Amino acid sequence: xxxxSSVSAAYGSFQALxxxxxxxxxxxxVGVIGPNGAGKTTLMRVISGLIAAHxxxxxxxxxxxxxxxxxxxxxxxxxxxxxxxxxxPALSVEENLRIGAFIPSARARFSERLDWVYxxxxxLKERRAQLAGTMSGGEQQMCAIAxxxxxxxxxxxxxxxxxxLAPLVVAQVFELVRKIRAEGLTVLIVEQNVQQVxxxxxxxxxLEVGAIRLAGSAAxxxxxxxxxxxYMGL
Amino acid sequence: xxxxxLEAIINGILLGGVLALLALGLNLxxxxxxxxWICYADIVMCGMYAIxxxxxxxxxxxxxxxxxxISGLAGLGVLVHVLIIAPVLRSPPLNQLxxxxxxxxxxxxxxxxxxxxxxxxxxxxxxVLEVATMYLSFAxxxxxxxxxxxxxxxxxxxxxxxxGTAIRAIAQDREIVGLMGIDDRRIYLAVSAIGxxxxxxxxxxxxxxYDVHPFIGNTFGPVIFMICVLGGLGNMxxxxxxxxxxxxxIAIGGYYGSTELSxxxxxxxxxxxxxxxxxGLFAP
Numbered sequence: 001x002x003x004x005s006s007v008s009a010a011y012g013s014f015q016a017l018x019x020x021x022x023x024x025x026x027x028x029x030v031g032v033i034g035p036n037g038a039g040k041t042t043l044m045r046v047i048s049g050l051i052a053a054h055x056x057x058x059x060x061x062x063x064x065x066x067x068x069x070x071x072x073x074x075x076x077x078x079x080x081x082x083x084x085x086x087x088x089p090a091l092s093v094e095e096n097l098r099i100g101a102f103i104p105s106a107r108a109r110f111s112e113r114l115d116w117v118y119x120x121x122x123x124l125k126e127r128r129a130q131l132a133g134t135m136s137g138g139e140q141q142m143c144a145i146a147x148x149x150x151x152x153x154x155x156x157x158x159x160x161x162x163x164x165l166a167p168l169v170v171a172q173v174f175e176l177v178r179k180i181r182a183e184g185l186t187v188l189i190v191e192q193n194v195q196q197v198x199x200x201x202x203x204x205x206x207l208e209v210g211a212i213r214l215a216g217s218a219a220x221x222x223x224x225x226x227x228x229x230x231y232m233g234l
Numbered sequence: 235x236x237x238x239x240l241e242a243i244i245n246g247i248l249l250g251g252v253l254a255l256l257a258l259g260l261n262l263x264x265x266x267x268x269x270x271w272i273c274y275a276d277i278v279m280c281g282m283y284a285i286x287x288x289x290x291x292x293x294x295x296x297x298x299x300x301x302x303x304i305s306g307l308a309g310l311g312v313l314v315h316v317l318i319i320a321p322v323l324r325s326p327p328l329n330q331l332x333x334x335x336x337x338x339x340x341x342x343x344x345x346x347x348x349x350x351x352x353x354x355x356x357x358x359x360x361x362v363l364e365v366a367t368m369y370l371s372f373a374x375x376x377x378x379x380x381x382x383x384x385x386x387x388x389x390x391x392x393x394x395x396x397x398g399t400a401i402r403a404i405a406q407d408r409e410i411v412g413l414m415g416i417d418d419r420r421i422y423l424a425v426s427a428i429g430x431x432x433x434x435x436x437x438x439x440x441x442x443x444y445d446v447h448p449f450i451g452n453t454f455g456p457v458i459f460m461i462c463v464l465g466g467l468g469n470m471x472x473x474x475x476x477x478x479x480x481x482x483x484i485a486i487g488g489y490y491g492s493t494e495l496s497x498x499x500x501x502x503x504x505x506x507x508x509x510x511x512x513x514g515l516f517a518p
Contacts, residue, residue: 048413070412080413088406091399099403102396103415151415 001026001186002047002078002155007056009046016042018211019056024155029177029187031197031204031218033231039210040190041083044159047188048080049073060155075103079153083160085144089133093124093143096132100150109152117146120179138169145176149185156180158189162196174200194231198222206231239489241368246485247478248374251381252439254477256458258385258470259432265405265468266425269319269330273338274433275455277314279345281307281437282446283354290356304434311430312423319426320419338451345448353445360442377439384435385474388428401425405468457484457497460504466514476515480504 002024009017016039024030032040045051047058049070058066060076068076079100087096097117101110118125121142127135132143141161148156161177162170170193177200181187191197198204198218206214206227214226221227260274271277281303288299318337322330360372392398404411404421411418444450461480465472480500487496511517 050409050412069417071415071417074413074415082410082413086407086410088403090406091403095399095402098396098399099411099414099416102400106415107396147414 001061002188003059004047005057007046007053007058009042009051009053016210017046020212022205022212024186024188026186027184028203029181029189029201031201032188032190032207033192033194033197033204034207036192038207040207041159043207044080044157044190048078048157074151075105077154078157079148079151080157081144081148081159081161083163085140087132087140087144087147089131091132092129093132093135094128096143096147097150100147103151106151113150113152117149120183121146137165138172141165141173142176145180153185155186155188158187160190160192162191162193170196194227237367239486241370242485242489243482244368244370245374246482248378249485250478250481251378252436253454253458253461253481254474255381255384255432255436257461257465257473257477258388259429260458260462261465261468261470261473263425263429264462265470266401267315267319267422269323270334270467271314271429272331272334272459273341275451275458276338276341277307277310277430278433278437278440279446279448279451280310280341281434282441282450283345283349285438285441286354286356286446290354296358300438303437304431307434307437308427308431311426311433315422315426342448342451349448351447353447355445356441358442371443373442377442380435380439384432388432397424457500460501464504464507464515466516469514469516472514472516
């Protein structure tokens with residue numbers, strides 16, 4: 001479905017990704033784990049076109065998406081839930097969802113998508129007129145995910161959905177991820193919360209200093225001694 | 235209450251309408267593009283000349299002349315963005331200020347070169363209404379009413395349409411709108427066109443009341459800029475309210491002193507307020 005081949009990227013003279021290759025099959029949920037500063041967010045931003053890759057190729061369903069600007073990547077079918085949610089705080093929940101359906105193909109089926117998203121997240125329907133910035137962290141994360149789903153993506157990128165949330169809310173967020181998976185979406189999720197993310201994904205990659213160190217199924221990685229010691233504190 | 239004071243207050247409210255329209259345009263552009271068009275009032279001047287020549291010189295019917303001026307300034311807004319703003323979009327604010335400031339002098343000098351420094355009037359004589367021994371200018375009443383219609387139309391556009399919602403979104407988080415499928419460059423063009431069209435509408439309303447000359451922008455440009463800063467740059471509602479605060483100071487100051495003195499009052503108020511509330515009247 002989504003494939004990256006030897007992708008490198010840099011911020012100015014600081015290289016953040018070194019020849020990263022990964023692949024996600026249709027309907028799969030894949031995690032990327034790793035410490036702070038490993039390049040996880042950069043990886044997400046390169047896929048969605050916010051940062052240009054200076055080497056390598058990326059394809060979605062076999063079609064090249066390398067070098068496309070962010071607003072065209074969305075139209076190809078990749079939606080990105082950014083780090084720290086990044087809702088439009090002074091817009092209402094429903095206005096945020098309307099922005100999520102900005103691309104023409106989604107705009108045409110706005111009310112259909114809205115019904116679907118409200119059915120998935122009934123809480124958002126209750127809060128539809130509330131300003132997004134006034135909701136709790138967990139509700140904002142729910143709204144950010146819903147906003148990304150409004151474009152009817154084939155692949156959903158989630159950058160640290162549990163960051164900055166209370167432990168109880170983190171559990172709820174991972175519950176949301178399960179719900180989305182159950183809808184048949186392909187998901188790529190970046191997390192520092194290794195233990196919990198390995199419970200919801202099929203496979204995962206370990207990213208360290210901008211390069212992939214390990215890859216395997218969630219079950220394998222849970223047993224891997226490197227992961228257990230360095231990332232799960234076991 | 236003194237009937238002349240009441241007349242001054244009403245005229246102040248009427249004056250506030252057109253100022254509010256211009257403050258909305260300037261704030262819209264600043265809020266979205268993050269560049270202050272110092273030359274905004276001089277773009278209005280171009281519109282006034284357009285109406286003068288179309289209507290008074292070539293006999294184009296006034297409503298058509300206004301429509302041409304409004305769409306022409308929308309186009310000029312796009313040109314200003316493409317030719318002057320876009321190249322300095324990532325430059326330091328001072329460079330952007332100098333670029334739009336340079337355009338101000340360019341427009342004033344170019345107008346002087348083409349048209350001379352004559353004061354020209356489109357020659358539409360609208361009646362003066364006498365209401366309970368107060369004299370109210372019909373032109374000002376029309377200008378006020380149309381300004382309000384323009385402001386309300388802008389409100390519904392920003393509130394109800396996809397493009398309007400995207401414009402509000404980009405003003406809140408410029409970096410991630412691309413993830414929503416929004417091409418920021420197209421939004422900048424749209425906003426520059428809308429800002430230009432609002433300047434065009436203001437030009438129509440001002441041409442009914444004032445003579446046009448190359449430096450007419452200087453008489454209200456600084457006032458609009460002051461209004462926007464007072465309301466909080468980029469804050470549309472703040473700017474709208476500040477328009478009426480400033481127009482009242484000018485009107486009442488004019489009643490107690492003189493027109494020249496009223497501007498001294500307005501700017502003194504502004505300077506003192508900036509010392510107390512440097513981020514504007516409505517800063518949180």
